[in-house]
Amino acid sequence: MSEDDRSQRHNQRMQRQKKLVDERIAEASTEKGVVVVHTGNGKGKSTAGFGMLARALGHGMQAGVVQFIKGSFSTGEEAFFRRFPEVSYHVMGEGYTWDTQNLEQDIATAGKAWDQARQFLEDPSVDLVVLDELNIALKFKYIPVQEVLDALSKRPKMQHVVITGRGALQELIDVADTVSEHREIKHAFHAGITAQKGVEL
Amino acid sequence: MSEDDRSQRHNQRMQRQKKLVDERIAEASTEKGVVVVHTGNGKGKSTAGFGMLARALGHGMQAGVVQFIKGSFSTGEEAFFRRFPEVSYHVMGEGYTWDTQNLEQDIATAGKAWDQARQFLEDPSVDLVVLDELNIALKFKYIPVQEVLDALSKRPKMQHVVITGRGALQELIDVADTVSEHREIKHAFHAGITAQKGVEL
Numbered sequence: 001m002s003e004d005d006r007s008q009r010h011n012q013r014m015q016r017q018k019k020l021v022d023e024r025i026a027e028a029s030t031e032k033g034v035v036v037v038h039t040g041n042g043k044g045k046s047t048a049g050f051g052m053l054a055r056a057l058g059h060g061m062q063a064g065v066v067q068f069i070k071g072s073f074s075t076g077e078e079a080f081f082r083r084f085p086e087v088s089y090h091v092m093g094e095g096y097t098w099d100t101q102n103l104e105q106d107i108a109t110a111g112k113a114w115d116q117a118r119q120f121l122e123d124p125s126v127d128l129v130v131l132d133e134l135n136i137a138l139k140f141k142y143i144p145v146q147e148v149l150d151a152l153s154k155r156p157k158m159q160h161v162v163i164t165g166r167g168a169l170q171e172l173i174d175v176a177d178t179v180s181e182h183r184e185i186k187h188a189f190h191a192g193i194t195a196q197k198g199v200e201l
Numbered sequence: 202m203s204e205d206d207r208s209q210r211h212n213q214r215m216q217r218q219k220k221l222v223d224e225r226i227a228e229a230s231t232e233k234g235v236v237v238v239h240t241g242n243g244k245g246k247s248t249a250g251f252g253m254l255a256r257a258l259g260h261g262m263q264a265g266v267v268q269f270i271k272g273s274f275s276t277g278e279e280a281f282f283r284r285f286p287e288v289s290y291h292v293m294g295e296g297y298t299w300d301t302q303n304l305e306q307d308i309a310t311a312g313k314a315w316d317q318a319r320q321f322l323e324d325p326s327v328d329l330v331v332l333d334e335l336n337i338a339l340k341f342k343y344i345p346v347q348e349v350l351d352a353l354s355k356r357p358k359m360q361h362v363v364i365t366g367r368g369a370l371q372e373l374i375d376v377a378d379t380v381s382e383h384r385e386i387k388h389a390f391h392a393g394i395t396a397q398k399g400v401e402l
Contacts, residue, residue, distance in 0.1 A: 054251050055400075056399035058282075061399050103211040128399050177394060198328060
């Protein structure tokens with residue numbers, strides 16, 4: 001195929017693509033707060049949540065963050081986002097549940113985190129609520145899923161919520177607007193590479 | 202099952218889990234820069250890249266960003282991350298390829314973006330390189346994949362790179378340390394909800 005042919009075929013394909021994209025954009029016109037869920041076993045769930053937070057700050061929005069499970073290390077994103085007065089940042093977990101090995105303590109900790117989350121979900125001045133690793137707390141039944149569904153449905157109309165963690169419950173997927181499953185294709189950890197600052201930490 | 206039984210079974214399960222996690226952490230001891238690829242058709246690829254950027258800034262790292270395809274709107278993350286002197290931010294694309302409809306122009310634009318990316322990949326003072334939507338430019342053959350593989354393999358030993366965009370080439374997946382595929386389970390757009398500030402924008 002000559003360069004001219006390649007160029008012409010490319011332009012025709014792109015014209016069809018542009019028509020399609022323009023039509024879809026014209027159809028999508030509802031403005032409302034959305035619930036975004038990042039789940040699956042792959043990398044990038046919490047990271048995508050914190051990327052949304054950065055994006056929201058770029059628009060001058062106010063945000064509330066609850067980390068339901070704190071890792072065993074302090075994380076770069078916490079150090080970073082605590083700098084901003086627009087972000088109310090709460091780390092409520094006390095290590096992964098396999099570190100605490102205490103069911104009662106885990107339930108109590110999750111309950112406190114959920115109380116904070118509920119306050120954000122009732123507050124119209126909070127434009128974005130990040131509920132990091134909430135899925136884990138729901139999966140282990142530390143928090144009743146019905147309470148979460150109720151709070152989501154009653155929240156301020158324009159408020160966005162992002163919920164992360166593997167094993168998202170079907171009930172949550174059903175009410176979410178956007179759900180992305182992150183599948184692990186490969187992970188450096190399995191090749192013996194430790195968690196790195198700026199990547200996992 | 203009584204509460205005591207539930208508690209005991211939980212603790213046993215968590216002890217096994219902790220043993221497993223501890224063993225895996227002990228095994229993973231190599232310190233090196235990693236290449237992370239976020240691909241797939243689901244939400245959260247670029248967002249995860251920008252979440253890594255936030256994390257890196259939390260550790261006081263220096264970062265270089267090249268956006269290979271600029272959306273038709275200005276984005277929240279650009280407004281946000283341009284505030285930081287630790288970030289060298291370059292938006293090189295000129296709209297999605299179905300907007301420009303000009304193959305020669307797209308190739309020239311991608312080439313300029315790649316020149317900037319290559320400078321970052323040769324600079325040991327850059328701790329993290331974010332190559333947003335590079336996968337698209339590779340898929341359309343705007344940039345020869347072999348050039349990218351060469352530059353990645355010769356980069357400073359401790360430098361991290363995150364590459365985003367759907368349709369990651371197998372050659373890139375082969376050399377990456379961590380690859381996550383974001384699968385779209387559902388998307389607000391299909392329910393007629395327009396792109397929202399702080400979510401897509």
